[in-house]
Amino acid sequence: MSKNYRAELVGAFGNPIDENPTGVMEEAAFAAKGLNFRYLTVKVDKEDLEAAMNGVKAFQMKGINLTIPHKVRVLEYLDELSEAARIIGAVNMVVNKDGKLWGENTDGKGFLISLKNEDVSVDGKNVVILGAGGAAKAIGVECALAGAKKITVVNRSRERGQDLAHLIAEKTSADSQYVSWDASYRVEPNTDILINATSIGLYPDVDKKPDVDYNTITPSMVVSDVVFNDPNTLFLQEAAKRGSHTVNGLGMLVNQGALNFTLWTGTEAPLDVMTDALKKEFGL
Template structure:
């Protein structure tokens, strides 16, 4: 009996996981016999679930919390940048071996490259210090950014990220405790909101001095369910070049698609499907 190849996401169940939308529409558009499944894997069952990938002939999976860190110990190979980040969100199977990648930062970097935004020697302000911020900052460091200022409301979290960047990459990183309305330094080239501010409540925006942003800055948001966050709207009023998180999410999904299939992803089809479900 002919069966579809299986791909999926392991982790806490999410009713409206956007990866299901963009990956399945890509498989269907390319007429590939592949099915993307959402599978709840409890914390204590991770090893058994990963071992089951081979037994069930999965092509690959995405990994969500709470497994992004713990899964590394069960993989045969982990990409160098993912090792620095200490987290994996995408696994593909090749010749029976499990390979781990982190596409969070790669999706962000593809946004910048597609927009012809140079990174070498540039100064970045990164709002947030969680998992997405960590992935983005490592990829920016690897792309030759000169300096990253990490701005975060949790002091210990921000200091850990700065220590990681200074010890594991060639970038110079400093930390600013976000207990005030933050003013973006004048010499900043790229500003990134890597916090969840604006995700649940679309009327929220990061607590910064928006008058400190100037038109020469590139402003990016990682919020995946809104192309026009208030953060980006403020930047657009100033005249900045902006990038939204929905495109970043599609780029992440496209990279995963390419790892699983070896084919170029239908990015525009994926973006249109995501915008139809989550767009304004």
């Protein structure tokens, strides 16, 4: 039998990219599944994105992750988009389907799976999202597409917050409203799921937490954070003190990585292996 020395290639394009840990969990998953795939963490400047995407085709790569600053601009170089990616207007991953590039956004889907793994459904629920950036947008749109009743967007910058609330109300069947964030946010008692989708609390600012009146958080609420480094954020610690069910950002990270793995390889992802690899990397 002839040997195959050629590895299948996937990876990530971004800048900054040096500290992106995704390759650690994807490489661990390839090894666990005995797949000859390599995950390349590649620094690509804004103005070089077109050349880099042509490279994906020229090298016949199976696909690529996109991160800052390419998630929106890359749409110009794609042939097709998933429904969620079209609504969000940003992709975090691309699959090369026989030379045609298909874009998907797995951030929000990874978030929903992390809730589902904790027996939490968003169907019919009142969801409050702190933040209106890339992560908030992906989560808001996916929660709405998964049947959430209402999405409240709480954001410091009014324009960004209003844009996200309008987008959800226009493009999905969920209700959505923007609430300004110029004072400590008081969580409405009918809130089912409260999510920090800002970068507040991200390393090295682990002593910071979103400006919320934490005494308005009740035990009936599920409280989640997208920040994964360190996953035990002050925000989640405060919610846990009020008896809430908390879900940290590690699940979202691992599950979006697992979805990407499956879309690229056609193989079920070894979730435990990927989780362990990341925890080890973060010293948890």
